[in-house]
Amino acid sequence: MLGERLREAVAKSKLTAEEVANGLGVSKSNLYVLYKKDSFESEYIKRASNLLGIPMSYFLDEQQSFSPKSKDGGAFGDAILQEIREEMRMLREQLNVKDQQIAGLQRTVDALVGKSKGVTIPQLSDEEIAFETMFRQYRQLALGNQPYVILPKHQFSAARR
Incomplete structure (x- = not known):
């Protein structure tokens, strides 16, 4: 009423x-x-x-x-x-689109964090961690506080040999 x-x-x-x-x-x-x-x-x-x-x-x-x-x-x-x-109908449509966008972003976050099914984040071995530490120390001595780029794993393995 x-x-x-x-x-x-x-x-x-x-x-x-x-x-x-x-x-x-x-x-x-x-x-x-x-x-x-x-x-x-x-x-x-x-x-x-x-x-x-x-x-x-x-x-x-x-x-x-x-x-x-x-x-x-x-x-x-x-x-x-x-x-x-009409305004309520349009708002409902916008809400549905936003819900879909949020769901997509959540899937992306889950994948990046490794929560998605089948997604694994490889762990570094002790040897790789030691090499990374030495590499950071070397870069700091050579370049001071300038930023450096960490090599991807396939380049990292080739650089060690």
Whole structure:
């Protein structure tokens, strides 16, 4: 029920009922009347949304039918509803794309860390670790604190011979 959603939103806000009524352009007693309605003018939804800082979609549940009683015969309210539904559809599509991107990135991270099935990270032997340590010491003596490049394993093995 639309009025119940409005009541919940007002209760969760830091505004008083009188402040909300003024923001909606109704008296405090009419605000309480709105709480009991199943539908009301679409303009109230827009004002409440802006005033309370919540999306208009909070008031509109796609599962429930909503027919605004506006001065334009509902055309304005229908247009807003259609806009909101289209925006929600686009946001759902974007969310699905982002979920797929995150899943792909997670697979990449897992593969890099070695958590994926069948992916193993080769361990260096004691001999290779000793050679790497000597190589770093030699580079530091020869070049000082300048950066150096670690050779890939196949070049590393050839360099040792």
